[in-house]
Amino acid sequence: MGSVLEAEGLLVGYAGAPVCGEVSASVAAGEVLGIVGVNGAGKSTVARTIAGRQAPLAGDVRVHGLLIDPDAVPFRRQVAAVFDDDLFFPSLTVREHLLLVARGHSVADPEGRVEEELGFFGLLGRADAIPDALSSGQRRRLLLAAGLIRPSSLLILDEPEQRLDPMMRVALGVRIAEHARNGGAVVLVTHDPELLLATASSCLVIDHEVRELEPERGASIIAGS
Amino acid sequence: MPGPELLTVDGSTADRNLAAEIVRFTRSTTRRYKRSRISLSERFVDAYSWGLGIAVSLTIAASFVLALRNEIADRSSAGSSIIGEQWFALPESVLWTTVTYAFLLIVANLARKLGPVTVGGPESTWWLSLPIDRRPMVLPPFLRKVVLTSAGLAIVFLPFSMVTAVDRTPIGHLLASVTFAAAGVIAVALAAFQQLGMVRPRLGRAMTMVVLLACAVLPALPESPWPAALAGATAVVLLVLAGPRTGEVRSEELIRGGAVAGHAGASLFMMDSNEVLRALGAGRKTVDGGRAAGFFARPAGGPLRALIRADVVAFLRLNPPLLSSLLWLVACVAMLLVEGGLPEFAQLGIIVIAGCATASGMGGVARKAALVPELDALLPLHPALVRSSRALMPCLAMAVWMAALSGLLVLLGASDPALIAVGALAGIGMGTGSLRSATKAAPDWSAPPVDTPFGPVPRAQLGSLMRGLDVTILAMVPLLVGLYLGYTPWAVGMVQALFSAGIVMVAVLSRPKRA
Numbered sequence: 183m184g185s186v187l188e189a190e191g192l193l194v195g196y197a198g199a200p201v202c203g204e205v206s207a208s209v210a211a212g213e214v215l216g217i218v219g220v221n222g223a224g225k226s227t228v229a230r231t232i233a234g235r236q237a238p239l240a241g242d243v244r245v246h247g248l249l250i251d252p253d254a255v256p257f258r259r260q261v262a263a264v265f266d267d268d269l270f271f272p273s274l275t276v277r278e279h280l281l282l283v284a285r286g287h288s289v290a291d292p293e294g295r296v297e298e299e300l301g302f303f304g305l306l307g308r309a310d311a312i313p314d315a316l317s318s319g320q321r322r323r324l325l326l327a328a329g330l331i332r333p334s335s336l337l338i339l340d341e342p343e344q345r346l347d348p349m350m351r352v353a354l355g356v357r358i359a360e361h362a363r364n365g366g367a368v369v370l371v372t373h374d375p376e377l378l379l380a381t382a383s384s385c386l387v388i389d390h391e392v393r394e395l396e397p398e399r400g401a402s403i404i405a406g407s
Numbered sequence: 408m409p410g411p412e413l414l415t416v417d418g419s420t421a422d423r424n425l426a427a428e429i430v431r432f433t434r435s436t437t438r439r440y441k442r443s444r445i446s447l448s449e450r451f452v453d454a455y456s457w458g459l460g461i462a463v464s465l466t467i468a469a470s471f472v473l474a475l476r477n478e479i480a481d482r483s484s485a486g487s488s489i490i491g492e493q494w495f496a497l498p499e500s501v502l503w504t505t506v507t508y509a510f511l512l513i514v515a516n517l518a519r520k521l522g523p524v525t526v527g528g529p530e531s532t533w534w535l536s537l538p539i540d541r542r543p544m545v546l547p548p549f550l551r552k553v554v555l556t557s558a559g560l561a562i563v564f565l566p567f568s569m570v571t572a573v574d575r576t577p578i579g580h581l582l583a584s585v586t587f588a589a590a591g592v593i594a595v596a597l598a599a600f601q602q603l604g605m606v607r608p609r610l611g612r613a614m615t616m617v618v619l620l621a622c623a624v625l626p627a628l629p630e631s632p633w634p635a636a637l638a639g640a641t642a643v644v645l646l647v648l649a650g651p652r653t654g655e656v657r658s659e660e661l662i663r664g665g666a667v668a669g670h671a672g673a674s675l676f677m678m679d680s681n682e683v684l685r686a687l688g689a690g691r692k693t694v695d696g697g698r699a700a701g702f703f704a705r706p707a708g709g710p711l712r713a714l715i716r717a718d719v720v721a722f723l724r725l726n727p728p729l730l731s732s733l734l735w736l737v738a739c740v741a742m743l744l745v746e747g748g749l750p751e752f753a754q755l756g757i758i759v760i761a762g763c764a765t766a767s768g769m770g771g772v773a774r775k776a777a778l779v780p781e782l783d784a785l786l787p788l789h790p791a792l793v794r795s796s797r798a799l800m801p802c803l804a805m806a807v808w809m810a811a812l813s814g815l816l817v818l819l820g821a822s823d824p825a826l827i828a829v830g831a832l833a834g835i836g837m838g839t840g841s842l843r844s845a846t847k848a849a850p851d852w853s854a855p856p857v858d859t860p861f862g863p864v865p866r867a868q869l870g871s872l873m874r875g876l877d878v879t880i881l882a883m884v885p886l887l888v889g890l891y892l893g894y895t896p897w898a899v900g901m902v903q904a905l906f907s908a909g910i911v912m913v914a915v916l917s918r919p920k921r922a
Contacts, residue, residue: 253658258536258538267532269529271433271437273436274437278432282432283537286429286539288425328533
């Protein structure tokens with residue numbers, strides 16, 4: 183099977199200044215690429231560039247062999263990204279947000295899928311609440327549910343474990359692994375060594391020089407040992 | 408996976424229907440939620456308050472416009488004017504056409520800064536990532552903006568037409584307003600063309616300037632429905648060309664426009680003029696990397712000299728408003744030279760408006776520095792010295808501008824050459840006003856109004872809104888007296904010096920207000 187994601191000589195940063203070393207990596211279907219590093223290393227910048235949210239300074243990123251273009255329909259159809267965007271429609275409930283995404287992606291039986299995701303993420307009791315009435319952890323779960331309810335061949339997650347309780351983190355790890363088993367590719371930026379070990383098949387350490395390591399080594403770097 | 412597709416999706420009816428359904432779902436759910444939160448009585452109170460406010464504002468504006476119109480209509484050719492030697496009479500039609508053109512250019516510029524095709528924050532997160540046609544998401548709001556812009560421009564142009572073309576019939580005024588509104592729609596549509604990338608940026612700007620120049624002439628043409636019909640037809644054609652392609656605007660452009668519009672709108676609602684200017688100036692490319700680099704690199708002889716050097720270089724690099732300053736100067740003189748002449752108070756008012764607008768443009772560095780006052784606190788200098796350094800370049804620039812304006816007025820016989828010195832001194836006070844304005848806090852709308860014999864007055868909010876403008880106008884008072892008298896006695900010069908010195912002391916020694 184060909185690569186879902188290929189980054190070649192990717193340089194990311196702001197105002198012409200790179201924030202980390204060159205990134206070259208490929209992720210095939212069924213693989214989970216973990217991205218780790220210290221605070222401010224540039225992990226989220228790499229993830230945002232791969233998701234097409236900012237232009238790279240140099241190098242290429244290809245999804246299914248095509249240069250990334252967040253405005254192209256195939257890209258929007260195939261790539262799902264969950265960042266820390268705490269932006270919601272103030273008048274739409276949790277259920278309505280998920281329905282919007284499910285219908286927009288032509289998911290079969292959108293109402294049924296929404297109920298499944300609400301159950302998985304423990305939001306059934308808050309399904310009719312508006313985002314302002316949710317805790318930060320619940321809003322995080324809503325964002326994750328929106329990212330996972332729709333089909334995608336590439337899933338980009340930027341520190342999804344933030345504000346989640348330990349049980350939810352474990353469940354999320356199981357879910358990510360299942361997504362990969364079903365043929366998806368995942369790029370996972372994380373500070374959680376357990377989540378990394380439970381899901382990643384390879385690991386990039388972001389620094390002035392970007393290295394590819396075994397997930398166990400990446401986990402020990404996160405843990406500070 | 409299929410090959411690359413056009414941004415406009417596959418164009419199938421099913422896809423368009425899905426996109427429309429998503430938008431309808433979001434909007435209807437939002438409306439239903441809002442209706443459930445607001446009671447009928449609250450809606451009635453809101454509608455009544457808005458209606459009353461609008462009616463009162465329109466009544467005041469209408470009475471002012473009619474009074475000005477009657478004043479202009481009744482003025483004799485030998486009426487009083489501050490100009491003593493009118494060695495050139497600018498035809499009224501040329502002046503008002505130029506003002507119309509300038510206004511249309513402002514509309515086009517604002518439209519481009521604010522989009523004109525945009526999405527809001529939640530829409531950018533939840534809609535743009537859906538693999539569907541974006542046209543139903545962005546076209547209806549764009550068309551609503553076009554309709555509101557045209558309605559607003561028609562309302563704004565009506566009093567302008569009544570004041571500047573007193574011989575026109577009421578139907579003529581309405582036709583001129585409709586023509587101007589259509590010209591405004593053309594300006595917005597041309598901005599949309601640039602946003603879509605249908606024309607290269609420079610060509611787009613040049614096209615806009617040429618087309619709007621032609622549009623500016625139309626409202627001044629003799630009473631006829633043809634200019635309105637021509638402008639209207641052109642606007643419709645441009646909208647028909649741009650409208651179907653609004654779904655192709657790139658997401659970064661949609662989000663940029665939405666962010667600027669949201670920021671500026673919120674600042675306008677809170678009546679925070681500094682924040683409005685920051686919002687509209689956010690995307691401007693900053694000139695950097697060379698201007699006054701040699702001057703900046705010279706060794707500093709102490710912290711104060713280093714700070715002054717930094718403030719001077721910052722002023723020179725942050726795109727000082729050279730063009731707008733010159734335009735205000737030219738506009739001011741043109742207004743004074745108009746054939747037939749304006750009433751004296753209107754001439755003095757124009758000078759005040761031009762001075763305040765130019766002074767406001769000089770406060771860019773101070774506005775940016777006011778965002779992080781903690782940086783100034785780190786300097787080993789008394790805060791008064793820091794404020795003095797920050798005020799230096801605006802004072803110098805305004806002194807030059809006012810001296811130039813005063814010189815032109817002297818040439819026109821408005822006063823004697825001593826006015827130039829008075830003008831330069833006034834400029835110093837006005838430049839300080841821009842610093843005072845830049846450091847004002849946003850109005851605190853939670854503070855209650857103060858009871859007065861005239862009723863409740865929002866004193867705290869008015870004080871905050873007027874801060875900076877108050878001393879800028881005060882600095883011009885002696886100069887205006889000199890213009891009104893037609894000569895500049897030494898007492899006016901002394902008073903001007905005292906006023907400007909006092910304003911500088913107050914601005915430099917008083918702490919910036921915090922909200």
